[in-house]
Amino acid sequence: MKTTLAKSETATHDWKIVDATDQILGRLAVQIANALRGRHKPIYTPHVDTGDYVIVTNASKVKLTGAKEEQKKYMFYSGYMGGEKYRSVADFREKRPEFLITNAVKGMLPKNKLASAMLKKLKVYPGEDHPHEAQQPTPLI
Numbered sequence: 001m002k003t004t005l006a007k008s009e010t011a012t013h014d015w016k017i018v019d020a021t022d023q024i025l026g027r028l029a030v031q032i033a034n035a036l037r038g039r040h041k042p043i044y045t046p047h048v049d050t051g052d053y054v055i056v057t058n059a060s061k062v063k064l065t066g067a068k069e070e071q072k073k074y075m076f077y078s079g080y081m082g083g084e085k086y087r088s089v090a091d092f093r094e095k096r097p098e099f100l101i102t103n104a105v106k107g108m109l110p111k112n113k114l115a116s117a118m119l120k121k122l123k124v125y126p127g128e129d130h131p132h133e134a135q136q137p138t139p140l141i
Helices: 025-037 089-095 098-108 113-119
Strands: 015-019 053-057 073-077 084-088 122-124
Touching: 015 025, 025 053, 025 098, 025 113, 084 089, 089 098, 098 113, 098 122
Parallel strands: 015 053, 053 122
Antiparallel strands: 073 084
């Protein structure tokens, strides 16, 4: 029996769309990360980008369980003493709701150069509109 490994030249990348309205952030991020990696395809190979493009709409309406809306904090560090900044989920939902999904998916991708290429295939939009109708995306879930 011979094992076939996918090649980046022969891999096909489909377009998938997800509506994040009332979906739990972590569970949604797992499905998006698996689609970006290509885990749902029979030709999946860990060292080759065989995944699909994923469009996420209504990112501002994603749901978090428990009291994470007020209690969960994202920390940013400037590199200088006293340069720590903490922002809550409510702040991000107001100003940059696409960060919530992008950051959750980024944490679920492998920590290598291939992950940055996969993350570029993720398109997140806070509202219903997106400019990718020409690609004819199919539902992911």
